[in-house]
Every structure is written in structure tokens, then in C-alpha cells.
Amino acid sequence: MKNKLNKQILLTLLTIVGFISVASAQLQNTNVLNEPPDISKDFEDFRNTYYLADELASFNPETGEGTIKYLRHNFATRQAFDNMLSRLVPAPANEFPTTEYADSPELPFSIEFISDRTIRIKTSSGPQFKKQEASLMLVNGVAKDARNLWKYSKITEGHKYTSSKGSVVITEKPWHVSIYNAQGKLLTSTLHLDDVKSTYTPVTPFSFVRRADDYSRSMDAVFSMSPEEKIFGCGESFTQFNKRGQKVILWTDDANGVQNETMYKPIPFYMSSRGYGVFMHHSTPITVDFGKYFNGANSMMIGDDEADLFVFIGEPKDILDEYTDLTGKAEMPPLWSFGFWMSRITYFSETEGREIAKNLRKHKIPSDVIHFDTGWFETDWRCNYEFSKNRFNDPIDMIADMKEDGFNVCLWQLPYFTPRNTLFNEIIEKGLAVKDRKGNIPYEDATLDFTNPETVTWYQNKIASLLKQGVGVIKVDFGEAAPATGIFSNGKTGFYEHNLYPLRYNKAVSEITKEVTGNSIIWARSAWAGSQRYPLHWGGDAATTNTAMAATLRGGLSFGLSGFTFWSHDVGGFVTKSPEDLYRRWTPFGMLTSHVRSHGEPPTEPWEYSKEFLVDFRNADNLRYQLMPYIYGQAKHSSENGLPMLRAMFVEFPNDPGSWLVDDQYLFGSDILVAPLFENGAERNVYLPKGKWIDYQTDKVYEGGWHSIKAGDIPIIMLVKDGTILPHIKLAQSTKDMDWSSLELKVFAADATTASCKLYIPNDSNLYNLEVVKKGDTFELVKNPLESKTKFKISTIK
Numbered sequence: 070m071k072n073k074l075n076k077q078i079l080l081t082l083l084t085i086v087g088f089i090s091v092a093s094a095q096l097q098n099t100n101v102l103n104e105p106p107d108i109s110k111d112f113e114d115f116r117n118t119y120y121l122a123d124e125l126a127s128f129n130p131e132t133g134e135g136t137i138k139y140l141r142h143n144f145a146t147r148q149a150f151d152n153m154l155s156r157l158v159p160a161p162a163n164e165f166p167t168t169e170y171a172d173s174p175e176l177p178f179s180i181e182f183i184s185d186r187t188i189r190i191k192t193s194s195g196p197q198f199k200k201q202e203a204s205l206m207l208v209n210g211v212a213k214d215a216r217n218l219w220k221y222s223k224i225t226e227g228h229k230y231t232s233s234k235g236s237v238v239i240t241e242k243p244w245h246v247s248i249y250n251a252q253g254k255l256l257t258s259t260l261h262l263d264d265v266k267s268t269y270t271p272v273t274p275f276s277f278v279r280r281a282d283d284y285s286r287s288m289d290a291v292f293s294m295s296p297e298e299k300i301f302g303c304g305e306s307f308t309q310f311n312k313r314g315q316k317v318i319l320w321t322d323d324a325n326g327v328q329n330e331t332m333y334k335p336i337p338f339y340m341s342s343r344g345y346g347v348f349m350h351h352s353t354p355i356t357v358d359f360g361k362y363f364n365g366a367n368s369m370m371i372g373d374d375e376a377d378l379f380v381f382i383g384e385p386k387d388i389l390d391e392y393t394d395l396t397g398k399a400e401m402p403p404l405w406s407f408g409f410w411m412s413r414i415t416y417f418s419e420t421e422g423r424e425i426a427k428n429l430r431k432h433k434i435p436s437d438v439i440h441f442d443t444g445w446f447e448t449d450w451r452c453n454y455e456f457s458k459n460r461f462n463d464p465i466d467m468i469a470d471m472k473e474d475g476f477n478v479c480l481w482q483l484p485y486f487t488p489r490n491t492l493f494n495e496i497i498e499k500g501l502a503v504k505d506r507k508g509n510i511p512y513e514d515a516t517l518d519f520t521n522p523e524t525v526t527w528y529q530n531k532i533a534s535l536l537k538q539g540v541g542v543i544k545v546d547f548g549e550a551a552p553a554t555g556i557f558s559n560g561k562t563g564f565y566e567h568n569l570y571p572l573r574y575n576k577a578v579s580e581i582t583k584e585v586t587g588n589s590i591i592w593a594r595s596a597w598a599g600s601q602r603y604p605l606h607w608g609g610d611a612a613t614t615n616t617a618m619a620a621t622l623r624g625g626l627s628f629g630l631s632g633f634t635f636w637s638h639d640v641g642g643f644v645t646k647s648p649e650d651l652y653r654r655w656t657p658f659g660m661l662t663s664h665v666r667s668h669g670e671p672p673t674e675p676w677e678y679s680k681e682f683l684v685d686f687r688n689a690d691n692l693r694y695q696l697m698p699y700i701y702g703q704a705k706h707s708s709e710n711g712l713p714m715l716r717a718m719f720v721e722f723p724n725d726p727g728s729w730l731v732d733d734q735y736l737f738g739s740d741i742l743v744a745p746l747f748e749n750g751a752e753r754n755v756y757l758p759k760g761k762w763i764d765y766q767t768d769k770v771y772e773g774g775w776h777s778i779k780a781g782d783i784p785i786i787m788l789v790k791d792g793t794i795l796p797h798i799k800l801a802q803s804t805k806d807m808d809w810s811s812l813e814l815k816v817f818a819a820d821a822t823t824a825s826c827k828l829y830i831p832n833d834s835n836l837y838n839l840e841v842v843k844k845g846d847t848f849e850l851v852k853n854p855l856e857s858k859t860k861f862k863i864s865t866i867k
Contacts, residue, residue: 103550105320105331109356109370112273112289115144116281119157120194121262121274124242126175130221130228133182136175137192137244139277156271157262180239180246185218185232186382187391190246194277194286194374205572206350206599208397212379235382244275248345248380256345256382260291260366272363277374288376290349290369298343299729300359300367301717304336304596305608305628305636307620310717310732312339312359319355321549321568321595326644327611327620333549334596334606335568336631338392340381342719342729346388348395348598350377352568372564384723385630386712392632393711397602399634400589401708402664404831405477406542406605407700408437408804409690410666413673414643415442415449415481418460419467425674426476432676434687435694435802439471440479440544440592440668452482453491454531468539475803477541479592484517484528484548484574501527503555503563511552519573520566521558529581536585543582548574548595571595579603592666596633604708605635605664613642613669618655619747623732625662629713634704635663636715643669649678650749653685657785658745660693661737663704663714689783691800698796698812698828703738705829705836714738722758731756734786740793740826741765744778744786752779753786761791761819768866770819789866792821794839796828813862816841816848824848830859 098104111117120139128135143160146153164170177197181189189212203210219230219237227241235256238247247258265272275291300312307327308315322331337355340346349355353372360366369376379395381388393399411429416422422439429436443450447457456464468478486493486502493515496502501524502515510516518524532543551570553563571593578591579602593606600606608624611617621638628636640659641647647655647669659665667673675686693700700714707714716736718728734744734755742762744755759773765788766781778786789795797813809830816824822843829836837855841848841863848863 103322103553105318105322106354106372106553107316107318107356108287108354108372109316109358109368111278111280111287112368112370114278114281115146115155118143118160118163118279118281119273119276120174120279121157121276122192122244122259123173123261125178125227125239125244128178128228128239128241130223133180133216135178137178138173138175140173144271154269154271157273180230180237181212181214182216182219182230182232183212183379183395184215184391186234186387187215187395188237188248188380188382190376190378190380192275192288192290192376194279194288197375204350205569205576206352206396206597208395208602212395248382250344250382254344256343257292257294257341257367257380260293264293265363265366268363270363272366273368286374287353288369288371288373290371290376290378292347292367292369294360294365294367295343298341300339300341302336302339302346302627302630303357304332304338304631305334305606305624306330306332307624307627310623310626311729312357314359314361314364316356316358316361319349319357319568321551321571321597323547323549324609327609327617327624333594333609334571334600334628334631336596336598336628336633338598338631340385340388340630344383346381346392348379348381348392350379350598351375352565352597354564354568385717385720386710386723389630389632389711389713389720393601396599396632398711399601399604399708401705402590402604402635403588404697404701404804405437406588406590406664407697407704409435409660409693410438410440410479410637410664410668411436411674412438412440412442412479412666412668413671414669415444416440417444417449418457419462419464420460422467422471422478426471426474428674428676429476430474430802432683432687433802434675435690435800437475437803437805438477438479438541438666440481440666442481442544442668445480448489451487451490454482454535465538472539472541475805478539479542479544480535480540481544481546482532483546484519485512485514485550486517487514490515499523499527500558503552503557505552505554506556511555516551516555518558519570519577520561524558525577529577532578532581533585536582541586541588542590542592543578545575545578545591545593545595548593568597570597572597572600575600575603598632601631601633604633605637606633607664607666608636608638610643611639613645613647613651615651615747617642618651618658618745619733622658622735622745625715626713626717626732626735629715630717630720632711634707634711634713636713637662637664637666639668640665641667641669641673645670646672649682652678653682654746654784656686657689657692657783657787658743660689661741661743661785661787663700665693685784689785692783694804694807695797695800696795697804697807698798698809698830699738699741699826702796702827702829702836703740706827707738709836718742718756718758725758727756728758740790740795742788742790744788746780746784746786751784752777754778755786755788757788762788763791763817763819763866765789765795765817770867789817791817791819792824793817794824794826794841796826796839809859811860811862813864814839814841814850816863816865818843818848818865818867828855830855833858 337349641652
């Protein structure tokens with residue numbers, strides 16, 4: 070027994086030491102391995118040649134295809150009063166023979182219409198000889214054609230297309246593409262050199278660059294910005310919520326935390342407070358300058374030699390719906406995934422896992438998932454898809470017993486294989502890894518090449534063997550370090566494949582999981598555009614601090630505004646043991662997110678803290694489980710409409726100016742406003758949109774505007790919109806044991822005489838709308854569409 074205990078202590082210490090070495094953060098701007106490339110430097114280089122979009126040289130209104138004439142420029146300097154100035158000046162051709170190359174090339178341009186709200190703009194910096202392929206980012210690989218929804222008219226300046234939702238004007242000289250809403254308000258327009266002549270600042274307009282060092286080309290799609298415009302999205306960005314005034318690099322990166330500018334989940338999509346959104350349909354590195362260098366210009370510097378942009382017109386909900394129609398909506402995960410996930414780094418053995426399950430039930434902590442992180446293999450971190458034979462006597466029996474008690478098992482793994490891994494030689498011999506230019510592997514580790522169908526089959530067989538043992542879900546960790554200089558099986562380099570790697574990785578695990586278990590569920594850290602089709606993702610390695618907690622929320626809000634319905638984070642933070650006070654405040658924030666997991670440096674289990682903490686944790690967890698009908702119904706509705714469960718205020722209140730300014734509170738679904746406590750104390754300022762809001766814990770009613778509000782017994786502020794039904798279910802220790810045949814409808818009504826909610830119940834494919842009306846002092850259900858399945862008790866909160 071003593072030897073076994075010493076071995077367990079040693080394993081724990083080795084994990085801590087190993088984790089510390091892994092968690093050493095990458096310094097930025099040091100030109101080391103996998104540092105996100107900022108291609109904006111190519112657009113500032115005096116050696117390079119710049120081609121500025123000047124005029125529409127040809128155009129066929131019926132097909133929307135034509136050409137743009139580009140004028141050649143170089144940067145030149147001028148010294149004035151001890152100050153060196155630079156500007157773009159026209160430049161002659163420098164090729165020989167002079168008869169063979171265009172001085173001012175005329176290159177392809179097209180405009181397509183995907184829906185009555187969605188426009189596709191494509192430009193090219195040169196001929197495209199590559200074979201056209203289906204896009205991994207788009208649903209079914211292509212974008213549909215809806216040109217019939219737009220009416221064409223010839224105008225003096227050029228061409229105009231109009232739908233019921235907006236219009237597009239293409240002027241011939243100078244060339245512009247201008248986007249308007251249905252009321253005729255200009256939303257944004259491409260920038261021409263003429264548009265920036267009234268400033269001394271050398272602004273590069275819509276153009277492309279030809280690099281002097283290798284003659285490769287990249288597009289710079291430059292659009293106008295309005296004075297009060299705000300920008301949101303770009304993936305799980307932890308910097309300031311409003312991206313206006315920031316330069317954002319879109320390159321998947323192991324961010325080693327949640328308080329820097331790199332991202333585990335960059336998404337080449339953003340939306341504007343002006344009423345439009347943009348999807349940059351590319352996988353190359355992208356740097357977007359949202360008015361940082363020049364506040365009137367939105368410069369999308371795209372590594373690709375084309376620009377392929379989808380522009381969406383509408384309010385935030387319209388834009389998210391359109392974008393996710395194009396790139397995919399999240400499938401609905403299983404009910405059990407919405408329960409609490411218990412984890413740490415790491416549980417090492419069957420004995421330890423069974424003890425955790427026993428304690429969760431003993432301490433009445435409702436829970437549905439137990440996660441085994443890096444320590445379930447024979448050697449910690451050495452992923453070979455096999456349980457340790459020394460520490461897991463019968464994993465199949467363990468998984469079955471846990472499932473019977475209402476627990477699903479989640480297992481950690483990653484797609485990188487160290488030289489000592491038992492699978493390393495097989496991966497190399499079968500050609501399953503990414504290669505370098507010599508045919509070797511670019512790193513010491515073998516990185517699975519998911520562009521190779523044989524790799525996908527090999528990998529999915531490994532995952533399937535675990536799922537067939539009863540495992541419920543796979544943790545899809547890492548995926549951000551696909552070799553930038555690697556040569557992939559499909560013939561492309563990491564310049565094009567690095568950002569697609571998380572999408573391919575997410576897809577491979579999700580599809581085999583659904584095939585074996587019937588459930589669409591993963592637990593992934595990395596993502597790219599389209600990954601929202603494969604839920605769900607969590608927020609990376611947060612520090613155990615107040616500022617990390619706040620940054621986590623900003624990341625979740627931004628991620629939700631990038632098309633992702635489902636998202637979670639490590640409750641209490643990850644890097645070190647969470648301070649009890651921080652963990653207490655972070656817990657209800659986690660419980661009021663689409664999915665919830667406690668994970669990180671041990672201890673994370675609530676019974677390892679004080680008795681008072683255990684009670685507080687249990688109360689917050691009980692709240693979530695009793696709210697499961699609300700959570701499940703909102704999840705279904707959100708997934709069908711491309712909406713985030715953790716929702717920025719302006720998604721529901723786009724006409725409320727204050728809602729665009731708040732980044733430290735959110736809406737959980739459509740009807741619950743949540744304001745976490747980011748510092749010690751029980752009170753904070755909260756912004757409420759117009760109308761009345763009812764405190765869930767105290768029943769106190771607040772009008773719209775700013776209020777200083779005290780938290781209730783559960784350390785969070787939680788307000789319900791007037792006229793809302795929150796369906797509740799009897800508390801159970803797992804979702805498996807929930808009784809959906811009897812629900813309580815809690816009606817939150819201050820002035821409202823009607824109230825409603827969305828209801829989605831297990832084993833029923835329909836999403837129902839329930840409505841109650843006030844009769845006397847009580848509310849009555851208008852109709853019970855679930856008469857044969859569910860009975861309702863109605864109570865009123867006022």
C-alpha cells in the first residue's frame with residue numbers, strides 16, 4: 070500500500086513538473102517556431118511592388134464577372150524638416166522583355182449573390198491555374214446561387230443590384246463596391262486612392278502586393294470605416310471586445326493562456342455595429358487592421374493571392390444566421406453533455422476515477438462526465454490510445470459501471486507523437502505524418518496529416534476502439550501547431566493548411582464519434598471557420614486570476630459572435646490551484662455557460678476545499694440542473710439559428726446603444742442576464758437594456774439602465790427579462806435520472822401579462838413554444854403541446 074501511494078505521489082509530481090515545462094509561454098515577436106506570422110509587414114516593405122485597384126475595365130452584369138485595372142506603385146521617401154515621409158508613387162514596369170508583361174494588369178473580379186442578404190466579392194492578383202476544389206469551410210463545399218433575388222439596374226456611375234434587404238453599387242472609375250442596407254444607408258465601401266488624398270498619412274487602398282523576394286502576391290482588401298463603427302468577432306479573442314483600433318492576426322496558435330493577443334480559435338469572420346458582417350474565405354495567414362494604423366480604413370491583408378469575401382447585411386442575428394447557413398450550424402450535442410464535467414490534470418487510475426465518481430454522489434454534486442486527462446496511458450502524456458494495464462484493471466467494466474451511475478467518460482488525446490511513442494515508427498513507415506521538403510518530418514514529433522485519407526482512417530480506427538469500449542467523448546486537445554513549412558499529402562504547404570488543421574482534426578473525431586455512438590460531440594481546444602459544425606469547444610489554459618476570468622468571458626463572447634453556439638471554459642482557471650474565493654465566484658459563471666467543466670491543476674474537486682465552499686459549489690450546480698429545461702431548449706433554438714448560448718448583449722438588443730459597450734456581462738440564452746463577480750465583494754455595476762428585469766435570487770425588480778446590484782446567496786448576479794417563463798425540473802444527480810414528465814414553469818412577470826419560453830425535451834424532435842396569459846392573479850398555459858408526455862405546474866415570480 071505504501072509503495073502504491075509513493076508511486077501515485079511520484080506520478081503526480083512528474084505531471085506537475087511536466088506541465089510547468091509545457092506551460093512555459095511562447096514569447097511573441099521573437100521569430101521562433103510557430104509564432105503567428107504578421108503578413109502586414111509585406112504591405113510596408115519598400116522593396117515590394119503595389120498594385121492599386123483603379124477602374125472597372127470590363128463587366129458583364131448578367132454573370133457579375135469582369136476585370137479590374139490595377140496601377141503599379143512603389144513606396145518612395147521624402148525628407149521634410151528633419152522628418153522622413155513615405156508615400157505610394159506610380160512606378161513603371163520593371164520586367165524584360167517589355168512586350169511580354171502588363172504594366173497595368175487587368176485582372177478578374179466577380180460579384181455573386183448567395184441570398185438576399187449575402188454578397189460574395191472575389192478579386193484576383195493573377196491568373197488562377199489551380200484546380201477548383203470544394204471548400205472545407207463551406208457546407209457541402211460550395212456556396213449556393215441566389216442571383217434571382219437581386220434586381221439589376223444600370224446607373225450613371227456603373228451598376229446596381231438591389232434585393233429586399235439591401236443594395237450593391239459598383240462604380241466604374243474610380244472602382245468601388247459599396248454596400249447599402251434596405252433604407253439606403255451606406256454600410257461600407259472599398260477604398261480607392263482618391264478616397265485618401267485629403268490626408269498626409271500614406272494609406273494603401275484596395276490593392277495587392279508583389280513581393281520582391283519570391284514574386285508571390287497577397288491581396289489587401291481595404292474597406293471604409295465610419296466614425297462610430299465598432300467591430301466584433303474574429304474568433305476566441307481575449308483582447309478588448311471591440312476590435313476597432315486593433316490589429317488582429319488570424320493564425321491558430323497555442324496561446325498558452327487567455328490574456329494575450331494570440332488565439333487557439335481565430336475565425337476569419339467579424340461583424341460591424343454598422344449592420345454588416347464579413348467572412349474572409351481563406352485559410353492562409355490573415356492580418357486585419359481595424360483602423361489601428363488609419364482609423365478610417367479596415368485593411369484585410371490576406372496571405373492568399375485572391376480575395377474571396379462574403380458580406381452579410383442585417384442585424385447581428387441576421388448576420389449570424391446567414392454566416393452559419395454558409396459555413397454550417399452546430400449540431401445538437403447529447404443531453405448529458407450539458408451536465409457538469411469533473412476533471413483535473415489528471416486522474417491516473419481506475420481506482421482514482423471510481424473514487425471521484427463515488428465522492429460526487431456522496432457529496433451530492435450533480436455530474437454527468439468524468440474526464441481522464443493526460444494520465445490514462447502507461448506513460449503520462451505519451452498518447453497511444455491504450456489504457457495503462459498497471460493502473461486500469463478493467464477499463465471497460467469501469468466505464469460501464471460509471472455509465473450505470475449516470476457518468477460518461479471523456480478521454481484526452483492529441484495528434485502529435487513523440488519519438489518514444491509506441492506508435493511513432495508505424496506512423497512514419499505508413500506515411501501518415503506531415504513531411505518537410507526533403508520527405509522527412511519537420512519537427513521531432515510526428516504530426517498526423519489529416520489531408521491524407523489513410524491517416525484519417527488509421528486515426529479514426531484508434532478513436533473508434535475507445536468509443537466501442539463505452540467512452541462517451543474524446544478531448545480533442547492541441548491542433549494549433551501544424552507545421553507552417555510542412556508539405557501535406559494534398560500537395561499544399563502549411564501556409565494554406567495550418568489554419569485548416571483544427572477543422573480537419575475536429576471533423577475527424579466528430580464524425581467517428583457520431584458513427585459509433587450516435588452523438589455529435591467532441592471537447593476541442595482549436596478551431597477554424599466551419600468548426601462550429603462539430604461541437605463543442607472550450608477556452609484554453611486560463612490563469613487562476615480575476616483578470617483571466619474576465620478575459621475568458623471576452624473570449625467566449627467573441628467566439629459566440631463568430632458562429633459558435635456551444636463553448637465552455639475551465640472553471641476556476643487552469644494553471645495553478647485556484648484560490649477558493651476566485652473558484653467560488655467563477656463556479657456560477659461556469660454553470661451559466663452552455664457547457665461546464667472544472668479542470669486544471671489539482672485540486673479541482675469541491676470537497677477538497679472548505680465546507681462552506683462545498684455548499685456554495687453544490688448550490689450553483691443544483692441551479693444549473695434545475696434549469697436544464699431552459700438550457701436544453703435554448704440550446705436547440707440557438708443551434709438552429711446560429712446563435713451563441715453565451716450571448717453578447719447587443720445580439721438581443723441591437724437598437725440599444727449601451728448594449729454595444731458592455732463586455733463584462735452577457736445573456737445566457739435569450740432571457741437570462743448574467744453578471745459575474747470578477748473581484749472580491751458581493752456587489753457590482755450592471756447595465757440593463759430597456760424594460761424590467763427581475764432578480765432570479767431576490768425577486769427584486771429593476772428598470773433599464775445602470776444599477777449597483779448585490780449578488781444573492783449564489784455569488785453571481787442573474788436577472789430575468791420581464792415576460793419570461795423559466796422551465797425548471799426536479800433536481801437529479803445526473804441528467805440520466807431527470808423526470809421530464811413533470812416540469813415547473815416559473816413565470817417572471819413585473820408588468821407583463823403574457824410570458825413565453827422555448828422547450829425541447831429528450832426523445833422528441835420538436836422545439837415547442839410555450840405561452841401563458843395572466844388571468845386574475847395567476848397565469849394559465851394557453852396550450853400544452855406535450856399533453857401526453859409532460860405535465861406543467863405554474864408558479865409566478867413578481
